[in-house]
Amino acid sequence: MRTGHVIYWAQDLDAAVRDFRKRGFAVEYGSARRPINALVYFSEGPYLELLARTLPTPLLRLASALPTASGRATRRFTSWERGPEGLRAVCLEGGDAEFDEVVERFGARGLRVAPTRVDTHGRRLHYRVFFPEDPEMPFFMTRFSQDPRPRDFTHPNGARAIARVEAPLSDGARVRMAGLCDDGVLAIQRAPGAMRVIFDDGTELV
Template sequence: MLTRSSHVLIWVKNIHKAVADFRQLGFTVEYVTTEKKSKNALIWFEQGAIIELLTSPPNPQRFKWMIDLFAGRGAGKRMIRWSQQGEGFCDLAVVSDDFDNDLLALKVSGIKMCRTIPWRRTKPNGDKTKFHFVYPRTDSLPFIISPYQPSQRPDKVDHSNGATSLAKINMTVRKEDWDTVWMLLGQDPVMNLEYGPKTQIQNIELAGLNNSLPTEKLHGTQLNQQFSK
């Protein structure tokens, strides 16, 4: 499969507070749409996986049926989990360079999927992009996205804290999810997969980070300096 880690998702209660905090930590953070409307913001790197901050409406359980109707059965449970578990790592997006065939391979292997959703986005500067995404019905599994068309990755990214790339994603995987997660990410050198009671990101390591980051600004996450090899 032509898949690899794309976005590490961090759920936050207040997107504007989170953007301000991560900027104070020395990250360049971009809202995905106009600041007033945006519920997502991105921390880009010049290559590899990136970090996405996101929030969701309060009491998402009230809208579960609407989410399932829009994105397919199982999508609502995923979004409820994001908010109920509190601030911190909530999900992982996996990008596929062969979206249709990889999606078919997952279905053939017995993985039940929600509905494929086409999405469009306009940045604050007016640049537009489009992509597709689809959630597995099992809400603990990473979800699949297609590449942005056109790409929105900046040519040059400068974080004042020195971070240059997301060097390692340390993730535990429960036994029931292992085969699927390995199918998606087992060949990705950024991923460090270990068995655990839950499928979830434990921490990430950033190459180039010049200082440890204060936990009170990290919104329930662990962002570490890259460990020596």
């Protein structure tokens, strides 16, 4: 699988969108009505997702308290919501067959969802997501049913792609990641450490 996108947790979505636009990025909300996320797309490679909410708070607390694999998987969401704003997680992306192989590799132990989102261009995007029960692990997604990335696009600040994503993982998680992604973008680091996104113009996001 390939590095699909990186989660940037935002305490206030509108404020985060304004901030990234001031940094020279073109940002679009995930949906026209009551959006919970916004996207910084690139023509090639991974993109950034500014995310301000996962599940409604009461449902999230209930789900994360369940002593099941899916309950443990949702604990990553509570850690995002309780933590500071910033980079939080990596998603690996692939085709349907690759996705099914990953789910099988993890023994289907985790949370599987199949959302549909209508974006601000009216495109209905179908996809599947798998969150492993270990919240330290990256999560996995199929490709969108339609590719929402712009063609031959350069952001106002000059960035055209994410060149490198550095993600710290424990020794056990690094072993479980073996062979899952070799796209040359994702660089697994030894934990502890900070996640970093490095753009093709040399600028960084930490």
